[in-house]
Amino acid sequence: MAILEIKHVSKFFGGLAANSDVSFEMVSGMIMGLIGPNGAGKTTLFNCITGYYPPSRGEIIFDGHRMNGLHPDAVCKLGMARTWQKVRPLAKMSVVDNVMVGALCRTNSLKKAREMAMEKIHVVGLGNRVKFLAGSLPIGERKKLEVARVLATQPKLLLLDEVMGGLNPAESEEIIQLILDIKNIGITQMVIEHDMKAIMRISDRIVVLNSGEKLAEGNPQEIVSNKAVVDAYLGGE
Amino acid sequence: MAVFLQSMLSGILIGGVYALIGIGLTIIFGVMRVINFAHGDVLMIGMYMTYFLFTLLHIDPFVSIVVTIPLMFLFGAFLQKVFINRVLGALPQNQILLTIGMGLVMSNAVMLAFTSDYKILSTKYSSSSFNILGISISSPLLISFAITIIITVALYWFLYRTDTGQAIRATAQDRGAAQLMGINVKRMSIIAFGLGAALAGTAGALISPTYYIFPQVGSVFTLKAFVITVLGGMGSIVGATLGGVLIGIAESVGGVYFGSGWKDVIVFMVFLLVLLFKPSGLLGTSKD
Amino acid sequence: MRPFMHNMRGTSTLPVLLAVVAVAALFLLPNFVESTYALHIMILIFISIIMGSGWNILGGYTGQYSVGHAAYFGVGGYTTIILMQYRHIAPWYGVWAGILVAVAIALIIGTICFRLRGPYFVLASIAVAEIFRVTALNLKKLTNGAEGILITDIPPFKIGDVVITDFMSKVPFYYIGLVTLIIAIFATWMLQNSKLGYYFQAIREDQDAAHSLGINLTIYKNVALACSVVFTSLAGSLYGLYVGFIDPSTVLALDLSVQIVMTCIIGGIGTIFGPVIGAVVLVPFSEALRSNMIAQAIIDSGLVSENSGFGFFLKEQLSHAHVLIYGILLVVVILYMPDGILGFVRKLTSKRRKEAI
Numbered sequence: 066m067a068i069l070e071i072k073h074v075s076k077f078f079g080g081l082a083a084n085s086d087v088s089f090e091m092v093s094g095m096i097m098g099l100i101g102p103n104g105a106g107k108t109t110l111f112n113c114i115t116g117y118y119p120p121s122r123g124e125i126i127f128d129g130h131r132m133n134g135l136h137p138d139a140v141c142k143l144g145m146a147r148t149w150q151k152v153r154p155l156a157k158m159s160v161v162d163n164v165m166v167g168a169l170c171r172t173n174s175l176k177k178a179r180e181m182a183m184e185k186i187h188v189v190g191l192g193n194r195v196k197f198l199a200g201s202l203p204i205g206e207r208k209k210l211e212v213a214r215v216l217a218t219q220p221k222l223l224l225l226d227e228v229m230g231g232l233n234p235a236e237s238e239e240i241i242q243l244i245l246d247i248k249n250i251g252i253t254q255m256v257i258e259h260d261m262k263a264i265m266r267i268s269d270r271i272v273v274l275n276s277g278e279k280l281a282e283g284n285p286q287e288i289v290s291n292k293a294v295v296d297a298y299l300g301g302e
Numbered sequence: 303m304a305v306f307l308q309s310m311l312s313g314i315l316i317g318g319v320y321a322l323i324g325i326g327l328t329i330i331f332g333v334m335r336v337i338n339f340a341h342g343d344v345l346m347i348g349m350y351m352t353y354f355l356f357t358l359l360h361i362d363p364f365v366s367i368v369v370t371i372p373l374m375f376l377f378g379a380f381l382q383k384v385f386i387n388r389v390l391g392a393l394p395q396n397q398i399l400l401t402i403g404m405g406l407v408m409s410n411a412v413m414l415a416f417t418s419d420y421k422i423l424s425t426k427y428s429s430s431s432f433n434i435l436g437i438s439i440s441s442p443l444l445i446s447f448a449i450t451i452i453i454t455v456a457l458y459w460f461l462y463r464t465d466t467g468q469a470i471r472a473t474a475q476d477r478g479a480a481q482l483m484g485i486n487v488k489r490m491s492i493i494a495f496g497l498g499a500a501l502a503g504t505a506g507a508l509i510s511p512t513y514y515i516f517p518q519v520g521s522v523f524t525l526k527a528f529v530i531t532v533l534g535g536m537g538s539i540v541g542a543t544l545g546g547v548l549i550g551i552a553e554s555v556g557g558v559y560f561g562s563g564w565k566d567v568i569v570f571m572v573f574l575l576v577l578l579f580k581p582s583g584l585l586g587t588s589k590d
Numbered sequence: 591m592r593p594f595m596h597n598m599r600g601t602s603t604l605p606v607l608l609a610v611v612a613v614a615a616l617f618l619l620p621n622f623v624e625s626t627y628a629l630h631i632m633i634l635i636f637i638s639i640i641m642g643s644g645w646n647i648l649g650g651y652t653g654q655y656s657v658g659h660a661a662y663f664g665v666g667g668y669t670t671i672i673l674m675q676y677r678h679i680a681p682w683y684g685v686w687a688g689i690l691v692a693v694a695i696a697l698i699i700g701t702i703c704f705r706l707r708g709p710y711f712v713l714a715s716i717a718v719a720e721i722f723r724v725t726a727l728n729l730k731k732l733t734n735g736a737e738g739i740l741i742t743d744i745p746p747f748k749i750g751d752v753v754i755t756d757f758m759s760k761v762p763f764y765y766i767g768l769v770t771l772i773i774a775i776f777a778t779w780m781l782q783n784s785k786l787g788y789y790f791q792a793i794r795e796d797q798d799a800a801h802s803l804g805i806n807l808t809i810y811k812n813v814a815l816a817c818s819v820v821f822t823s824l825a826g827s828l829y830g831l832y833v834g835f836i837d838p839s840t841v842l843a844l845d846l847s848v849q850i851v852m853t854c855i856i857g858g859i860g861t862i863f864g865p866v867i868g869a870v871v872l873v874p875f876s877e878a879l880r881s882n883m884i885a886q887a888i889i890d891s892g893l894v895s896e897n898s899g900f901g902f903f904l905k906e907q908l909s910h911a912h913v914l915i916y917g918i919l920l921v922v923v924i925l926y927m928p929d930g931i932l933g934f935v936r937k938l939t940s941k942r943r944k945e946a947i
Contacts, residue, residue, distance in 0.1 A: 115802065141804035149802075155795035157860075166792045169785050170804030178785075218804055337709050388925055394708045395655040399855060400924040402657075402848055406917025414911050521844060525720060528713055563728045570717045570724075577706060577714050 067126075068093040068222055068253050069114075074123035076106075076113050076277075083109040084277045086123070091222070096248055097255045098268030098285075102297075106277040107257045108150060111224055115147045116140040128221060141170055146215035147224040150257070152207045156200030160191055160210055163199045167217030178217075185213040189243060205236040212243060216252075223247065223254045229263060241267060265289070273297075308437050309554045315443040317550020318450035319505050323523055324530030324542035325457065326501030332474030332537030333494035336386060336397045340405035341527045342520030344381075344499045348374055348506025349515045350412060353423050356510075363423060363510050364445055370507045371500045378499025379492045386495060387488070405520065413517035421515040428511045446508035453504060454543065457497075461539065470494055474537055502527075529573045535583020545583075616768055620761050629760040633832060635873045636767030637825050642853035642865025643774040644821030647781065649851065650859035652814040653794025654704070657712050658719030659822050659850045661699075664726065664842035665692045666823025667830035671739055672732060680745050685827045692823035693816050700815040704808055707797065716844065723842040738837025741830075763832045770828065774821050778862050781817065790814050794860070822850070845913070852916060856923050858930030867931050872919075876912035884908060 069091040076084040084106045091097050099107050113120045114127075116137040125132040127145055135143075146167075155163050164182035165175070172178050186192060189209040194202065199210060208228050215223060225244070229237045237260065244267050247254060258264045264271065265285040273280040273294050281291045288294055323345060330338050338344075348370055355366040385404060389397045431440045461467035473480040473490040481487045505523075513519065530549050534541025549569065556565040576583070623629060641663060649655050669688035673679040679687070703714045726733045733739065746756040755762040781787045789810050792800040801807055830836040840846065849872075857868030878884050885908040888894055894901040927934035 117798075136806070137798075137801040138804050138806045141802060147802055149799065153796045153799035155792050155799065157795060158791055162788065162791075166788050166800070166805075167803050169788055173785050175783065175785065175788075178788075214803065337713070385921065385925070392924075392928065395712065396924050396928055398655070398657070398709060398712055399851065399920060403917045403920030403924065406848070406913055407921065408917075410911060410914030410917060414908075414914060418910070525716070528716075532713065563724070566724045567721055567728075570721045573717050574702075574714060574721075577710055577717070578702060581706070581710055 066093060067091060068128055069255075070124075070126040071110075071114070072124040072126070074110070074113060074120045074125060076109055076118070077121045082277050084113065084120070084274075087274070087277075087279045088123075089272050089279065089282055091253060091255065093221075093253055094248070094251055095253060095269040096244065096267050097253075098264040098271040099255055099257045099274065100259075100261070100264055100271060101274035101280070104276075105274040107274055108226060109277075110274070111147060111226055111255075111257065114140075115145060115224060141218055141220075144219070144221040145224070146218045146220040146222075148208075148211045148215055148226055148228055150226040150230065152204070152211050154199035154202065154207050154210060156198065158199055159196050160186065160199055160202070161195045163210055164213045164217045167214040170218045182213075182217055185216045188216065188246070189213040190239070205232050205239075208232065208236075208240065209243070212240075212247075216247070220252060223252055225254060225256045225258075227257050227259065229258055229260055237263060304436055305558060306555070309558045310551060311437055311439065312443065313551035313554030314547055315440075315447045315550070316554065317547035318447045318454075319508050319546075320526060320530055320550050321543045321546025322450055322453065322501045322505040322508075323527045324534060324546040325454070325539055326498035326505075327527040328531045328534065328537055328539060328542040329470070329474070329494050329501075330498040331531065332539075333470060333477075334386065334390060334491050335394070335477075336390070336401070337394075337528070338495075338498065339398055339401040339524055340381075340408060340520075341498070341502055342522065342524030343405040343408040344374070344378065344520075345502040345506040345523050346412065346515075346517065346520040347377065347408060348503030349510045349513070349519065350416065351503065352507040352510045353421055353515050356423055356425075363425065363507055364449060367449070367504050367507045370503050374503030375496040375500040377503070379496040381499065382492045382495035387491065390491070405524070409517045409520055416517070418517055423510045423515060425511050440512070442511040446511075449508060453501075457501075458539075466490075466493065470497075471539075526569075529569055532573060532581075533576055533583060538583060541583050613772065617765075620764055626760055629764055631874055631877055633760060633763050633767050634877065635869050636764075636771045637829050637832070638853055638869035638873050639771045639865050640767070640774050640821050640828070641825035641850050642857070642869055643771070643778055644818045644823075644825065645850045646818075646854050646859060646861075646865050647778065647790070647821075648814045648818035650854055650861070650864065651781070651787065651794060652790040652811060654811060654814065655712050655851070656715040656815075656818075657844075657847050657851060658715035658717075659818075660842050660844065660846040661719040661722040662692045662696055662819045662822040663826035663829070663846060663850070664722060664836075664838070665695055666826035667836050667841050668726065668733060668739075668826075669823075670827035671741060671830045671836050674744070675739055675741060678745075680747075681827070681831055682747060685824065688827045689820055689823045692819050692826075696815050696819040697812055700812045701808065704811045704815075716847070719842065719844065719847055723838050723844075726838040726842055733838070736838065738835055738840075741834040741836075744831060757831075763828070767828060767832075770821075770824055774824075775862060775866070777817070777821075782862065786810070786813065786817075791860070848920075849916065852920055854930075856919060856930055858932030858934075861930075861932050864930055864932055871931065872916070875915060879912040879915060880909055882909045 067090040071087055071089050074084055074087045075082060087110060101107055112118055114125055114132065116132065116135045116139065119134050127143060130143055132140060155166065161179065161182050164185055165178045168178035168181040186195060189212050191206060191209055191213060194206060202210060212228060229240050232240065241263055244254060244256065256264065256267065268285055270282065270284055271288045272282045273288060275297045280297055281288060281294045283291065327338055327341050330336060351370050351373065352363045352366050355361045355369060356363055381404065385400060389400050427441045431438045461471055469485045470490050470493060472483065473485055473487055477487060526549065530545040531542050533548060534545030552569060553565055556568050560568060620629060645656065645659050666688035669691045670681055670684035673684040673687055674681050699718050703711060703718065706714050727736055744757040747754045789805050792803065792805060793807060793810060797807060826841060830841065853868035853872055854865050856871060857864035857866065885904040888904060889896045889901050894904060923930065
């Protein structure tokens with residue numbers, strides 16, 4: 066069953082179309098890769114889906130709810146959470162407090178939130194950083210913290226915006242494993258990523274955006290052999 | 303109708319001075335993204351400078367601006383180098399608090415030195431006026447308006463026609479990009495603050511024949527400067543020019559029709575509405 | 591970030607013990623202190639802590655720097671005093687009315703202004719306070735305009751037929767202030783250890799991130815504002831009743847808004863005891879200047895002769911300079927200790943600890 070349906074979504078800024086007529090569906094439990102050159106409209110699409118701005122046209126249906134016009138907090142409560150391309154740690158709060166803020170979306174008890182937070186912190190492997198200030202972490206650990214924080218909101222669908230950006234190969238590998246672990250828990254994920262090898266490895270399906278439009282959709286093999294994609298995107302690298 | 307034209311005209315005349323104040327603030331904001339809460343106090347310093355040049359050296363206030371402008375420029379450059387420069391990367395709130403503190407220091411230091419008594423700079427022409435078509439025009443306001451126009455034109459020429467001016471505008475548009483283009487952003491910041499202070503000081507000099515001079519006079523003008531720049535769009539020089547004239551007219555006409563007690567309420571209401579619904583200013587195109 | 595919370599949670603009983611002793615000492619103080627001037631300073635410190643703690647909830651914890659809190663201080667004070675003076679409603683009811691009015695107004699303003707961020711919010715908060723000041727100046731029938739309202743007398747506080755206090759001395763104000771400030775500090779502590787506290791701080795650190803984590807920004811910013819205004823309004827009512835006079839240029843002025851922010855900045859914003867430290871430093875200092883104690887001390891110390899021009903100047907002018915000191919303090923704090931005295935001390939001690947290792 067489709068957990069997320071994007072139906073003919075367009076987003077205009079002034080006269081410019083950042084997304085035009087994008088449609089695809091995601092099945093529960095899958096990992097969808099979202100790729101495309103810079104400025105293809107990937108992050109704009111994320112922002113539309115998660116309520117940062119309403120789509121100019123089209124519909125977004127998540128888990129049976131029409132999402133158009135919902136604010137990010139409501140989106141989060143419905144079970145969809147996102148990370149940021151440029152990490153946004155709550156710098157002057159500790160790691161555990163950061164994750165607790167996410168957990169408090171589901172509970173009013175600090176004690177319960179702390180338990181939930183500790184569990185997620187261990188999932189992402191930040192167990193030895195619990196009391197550190199989030200602002201003092203290096204980039205790799207900030208990215209993990211961001212994942213722990215969104216996991217604590219108990220999402221059904223997770224949107225990861227370049228969680229591997231700026232990481233070294235070893236750190237990227239850890240994130241890849243983390244994404245696969247999250248898949249095993251049964252959480253559906255949409256992943257924006259520039260690292261083609263990584264995206265091919267983790268994705269069940271891939272959507273390619275180019276100049277705001279959907280260029281292609283298919284499983285990784287289909288995408289690598291799609292001529293339009295190779296011309297527009299892979300060839301251009 | 304005559305009353306309307308009369309208030310309209312005095313609004314435009316005083317609006318010219320407001321424009322100078324607004325342009326100064328907007329240049330500082332544009333180049334450094336710092337809102338200068340000490341702007342009115344800088345203006346107050348300009349007023350005192352003019353006052354003492356007049357009473358001690360008998361230099362006419364409209365002539366003394368040739369001294370006031372460079373001195374105030376140096377004063378502004380000093381403030382930028384010593385204080386503002388250190389908080390450029392800090393939280394905007396801290397920048398605001400710093401300039402508030404600087405303003406308090408200026409106004410209270412002046413009070414300590416010259417007491418809080420109101421001073422009046424009275425020239426022969428302070429209260430003179432003449433009539434055209436039944437509308438009376440105050441001579442000092444008219445002279446100051448003429449000087450304002452000259453300064454504004456010179457400023458536009460500097461900002462749009464000289465390399466330094468263009469570098470300042472480039473920095474105002476995008477500090478990061480300007481830096482990449484090889485513009486010495488630090489130097490531009492110092493010039494911008496100097497210019498801002500010089501403009502505020504000049505405005506102070508120009509109004510000193512018609513206003514009371516006292517240490518706390520600045521806060522009124524700081525608030526007015528905010529209204530003007532927000533109205534024109536923060537960082538927009540053309541906007542600040544128009545905003546200044548607009549506020550001059552609004553005050554003058556509003557004072558006649560709503561009573562002078564309430565006109566400030568109206569000005570601040572307009573300010574709030576613009577902040578809320580058109581934060582890029584009346585002329586601005588919204589961008590994020 | 592939260593050393594006090596960890597302490598209070600029971601890892602150590604020492605701070606709790608210290609707090610109990612300090613509170614007990616403060617409660618006993620009026621029995622030993624004869625000087626009404628000392629009590630006067632204490633009451634001013636209490637009021638300053640209450641208003642600082644109020645602002646701290648919104649500015650320190652939630653990161654919404656209002657430089658217009660005088661509006662709520664003034665609305666609280668005016669409501670209480672107008673009700674007492676013109677409607678003969680006793681202040682212990684009027685204070686609650688003041689809070690209600692101030693919070694109601696705050697929620698309307700908050701709903702409108704919280705769309706703005708950073709410097710734009712600061713500007714809007716100033717504009718709102720100015721609108722209130724000018725309105726109070728103009729609504730002469732209600733507020734008596736610029737002349738202000740002089741309180742003729744406060745009715746005695748009775749329970750049944752027993753007169754608890756007739757408000758003739760400073761002592762009742764001392765105790766009211768002390769109790770209110772303890773409530774304010776306790777409320778801040780409760781907030782810090784609650785979901786609200788977490789949400790407030792998340793909003794302070796990063797609004798967009800907070801929004802994406804399920805936090806409704808408008809609602810929680812307004813909640814923070816309401817909590818904040820409760821204490822600001824209380825401080826305003828208390829101030830008006832204590833001083834016995836209220837006018838727009840003292841309770842609705844931009845200077846007061848700045849002073850409220852400064853109390854917190856100097857102590858350390860977003861900490862429970864920041865406003866306490868700020869008030870303890872600022873109030874006596876500015877009062878000493880205001881009452882010419884410092885000028886007198888300089889002359890008495892023999893540094894400057896009373897008859898010299900400079901000595902005369904000091905005596906004449908230094909009392910007007912208390913605001914100058916505010917300005918200098920503000921500049922110094924922002925430049926050299928942006929986390930306030932508390933943050934500065936903490937940095938020093940952590941450095942020493944690191945060196946010790």
